[in-house]
Amino acid sequence: MSTAATAAAQTVRLTAGRSRERNVGSLVFLGLLWFSLFFGVMVLVVLIIDTMLKGSVRFDSDLLFSYESSLNPESTGFRAGILGSLWLMVTTAVMAVPLGIAAAVYLEEFSNSRRWYNRIIEVNLQNLAAVPSIVYGLLAVAVMALFGFQQKNIVLGGAIALALLILPVVIITSREALRAVPREIRDGSLALGATQWQTTWRQTLPSAIPGIATGTILGLSRAIGEAAPLLLLGLGAVRFDPEGVLSRVTALPIQIYRLSTQSQVAFQEAASAGIIVLLVMILLLNGVAIFIRNKFQRSW
Amino acid sequence: MSTIDGTTAGPSSGTGPRGVPNLKGRSRPAERVIVAGLIASAGLSVVITIAILVALVEPVIEFFRQVSVSEFFATEGRFAVIPLVTGTLTVTLIALLVAVPIGLGAAMYLSEYASKRTRKVLKPTVELLAGIPSVVYGFFALFFVTPRLLQDLLNMQVNFTNLLSAGLILGVMIIPTIASLAEDALTAVPQALRQGSYAMGANRMQTTLRVVLPAAISGVAAAIVLGMSRAIGETMIVALAAGAQKNMTLDIREGAQTMTGFIAQTAGGENPVGSVEYNMLFAVGLLLFVITLVINLISITLVRRYRQEY
Numbered sequence: 001m002s003t004a005a006t007a008a009a010q011t012v013r014l015t016a017g018r019s020r021e022r023n024v025g026s027l028v029f030l031g032l033l034w035f036s037l038f039f040g041v042m043v044l045v046v047l048i049i050d051t052m053l054k055g056s057v058r059f060d061s062d063l064l065f066s067y068e069s070s071l072n073p074e075s076t077g078f079r080a081g082i083l084g085s086l087w088l089m090v091t092t093a094v095m096a097v098p099l100g101i102a103a104a105v106y107l108e109e110f111s112n113s114r115r116w117y118n119r120i121i122e123v124n125l126q127n128l129a130a131v132p133s134i135v136y137g138l139l140a141v142a143v144m145a146l147f148g149f150q151q152k153n154i155v156l157g158g159a160i161a162l163a164l165l166i167l168p169v170v171i172i173t174s175r176e177a178l179r180a181v182p183r184e185i186r187d188g189s190l191a192l193g194a195t196q197w198q199t200t201w202r203q204t205l206p207s208a209i210p211g212i213a214t215g216t217i218l219g220l221s222r223a224i225g226e227a228a229p230l231l232l233l234g235l236g237a238v239r240f241d242p243e244g245v246l247s248r249v250t251a252l253p254i255q256i257y258r259l260s261t262q263s264q265v266a267f268q269e270a271a272s273a274g275i276i277v278l279l280v281m282i283l284l285l286n287g288v289a290i291f292i293r294n295k296f297q298r299s300w
Numbered sequence: 301m302s303t304i305d306g307t308t309a310g311p312s313s314g315t316g317p318r319g320v321p322n323l324k325g326r327s328r329p330a331e332r333v334i335v336a337g338l339i340a341s342a343g344l345s346v347v348i349t350i351a352i353l354v355a356l357v358e359p360v361i362e363f364f365r366q367v368s369v370s371e372f373f374a375t376e377g378r379f380a381v382i383p384l385v386t387g388t389l390t391v392t393l394i395a396l397l398v399a400v401p402i403g404l405g406a407a408m409y410l411s412e413y414a415s416k417r418t419r420k421v422l423k424p425t426v427e428l429l430a431g432i433p434s435v436v437y438g439f440f441a442l443f444f445v446t447p448r449l450l451q452d453l454l455n456m457q458v459n460f461t462n463l464l465s466a467g468l469i470l471g472v473m474i475i476p477t478i479a480s481l482a483e484d485a486l487t488a489v490p491q492a493l494r495q496g497s498y499a500m501g502a503n504r505m506q507t508t509l510r511v512v513l514p515a516a517i518s519g520v521a522a523a524i525v526l527g528m529s530r531a532i533g534e535t536m537i538v539a540l541a542a543g544a545q546k547n548m549t550l551d552i553r554e555g556a557q558t559m560t561g562f563i564a565q566t567a568g569g570e571n572p573v574g575s576v577e578y579n580m581l582f583a584v585g586l587l588l589f590v591i592t593l594v595i596n597l598i599s600i601t602l603v604r605r606y607r608q609e610y
Contacts, residue, residue: 138355279436
């Protein structure tokens with residue numbers, strides 16, 4: 001016993017005597033920890049099962065290929081919302097991703113973190129990541145008014161709101177990916193005579209691409225489920241496909257919200273089925289992110 | 301691309317004086333432009349913050365020309381904001397009552413009990429909750445938690461929209477925020493403190509609760525504060541499940557509109573730009589922004605403190 005105990009004491013993970021772990025208090029505590037760990041999963045399982053049961057009557061082709069209809073609740077569909085969400089997502093990515101990566105590259109590779117203005121940017125970024133999404137909606141309304149757009153409920157307006165929303169997320173995750181690239185790669189490149197920009201562009205950035213892509217896709221999957229800022233821009237019912245960035249648009253979460261506020265049961269069933277469609281889209285995006293991470297990410 | 305100017309590094313051909321090649325970087329004007337572009341992108345985040353303030357302040361000044369400050373910070377009336385604030389605080393409190401114990405429990409298990417491999421498997425299951433859109437949570441609160449859980453199962457007399465179900469689901473939504481930040485704080489506690497505690501004969505529960513948790517308290521507080529900020533700013537759950545009527549009440553069985561719920565509802569209505577209602581939207585928005593800004597700064601300061609300690 002004594003030799004075993006001293007051997008165990010030398011290991012980093014100390015195992016306090018087994019018997020001490022088995023009194024009632026400790027076991028109850030452990031049980032509570034297990035409960036809190038699996039509470040989330042339980043809620044999620046109930047949510048998904050309940051939504052699927054409610055929406056199961058509406059798993060038909062109208063759901064995906066029909067426009068919204070207030071006259072026929074049984075055949076109302078999410079065509080405009082699905083296409084709108086895809087348009088919004090692509091436009092958001094075009095705006096937010098280059099800007100976000102550029103900001104991350106500056107903060108990680110070029111800036112001197114002791115300068116006061118860089119510290120301000122730093123604190124400001126952390127704050128922006130926690131600003132309520134609905135405030136970004138108000139900002140997007142102001143931006144659209146500034147550029148003199150009469151209609152705010154167009155693809156461009158929604159994408160501005162969502163790009164503002166996910167910009168801090170893209171910057172923060174891109175910085176983490178850049179930070180994970182080892183110092184030696186940069187030093188090697190610099191030692192061979194490359195300038196700092198050449199080092200960043202040809203060595204650091206390519207090595208960090210998988211991490212950046214993963215973070216960006218996760219940011220976009222947050223954007224696709226967001227409804228609050230779009231609500232402020234006045235996105236509502238649309239019965240045609242978006243044709244460009246200036247076309248009026250609706251989004252899947254907006255359609256779900258509008259259907260949820262209706263009193264007829266058929267609309268609630270449609271909303272449930274729409275939620276399943278939205279969750280599948282988010283799941284696919286996350287799947288792509290995980291695939292990229294597992295396939296391309298190198299551990300140094 | 302490589303312009304040979306006589307002093308480039310490379311094998312000496314014997315024509316020039318042998319010696320140290322000129323290592324001074326060539327001036328590359330294009331790179332200066334690129335770096336300037338990068339700085340501009342990073343600076344954009346500051347511009348966005350200022351833009352938010354400007355965008356909000358302008359209509360708010362207009363609003364207070366039409367409505368007096370005392371009418372705005374009143375408990376009753378068309379422009380009263382206090383009922384919205386109490387609504388927000390009530391749902392936030394309920395959310396924290398759900399999320400703090402559960403979030404901390406999950407964090408403590410992941411940081412103190414789970415082995416490296418189990419943590420890798422279990423951590424994503426907690427974070428799954430963060431991936432669910434808030435409109436989905438709102439729908440769930442309205443059509444499952446209220447009718448099935450509260451009314452049928454627990455036999456409570458609650459209204460169709462009520463603060464309780466909105467707060468409960470809001471709490472579920474912020475669990476991942478609290479859990480993952482608190483776990484970072486707990487993991488940052490040095491191993492020596494745990495070893496000291498075990499050496500004194502404490503078991504794992506005592507070590508976790510009496511040594512690790514107090515040592516990480518500022519980080520844990522930062523996690524809770526950030527979760528609170530998320531709860532205050534969340535819109536779709538309260539817009540759907542907390543009700544659309546201003547209601548100065550602390551009765552959680554009743555519905556009451558929150559600040560974000562008010563913004564969402566007013567924006568969805570047909571208020572012309574420049575009208576008092578439209579401007580009030582921005583006044584409530586500014587109040588919301590200032591409240592969350594203060595809370596976020598508290599959280600950031602707290603995180604700084606625990607990072608400095610160890």
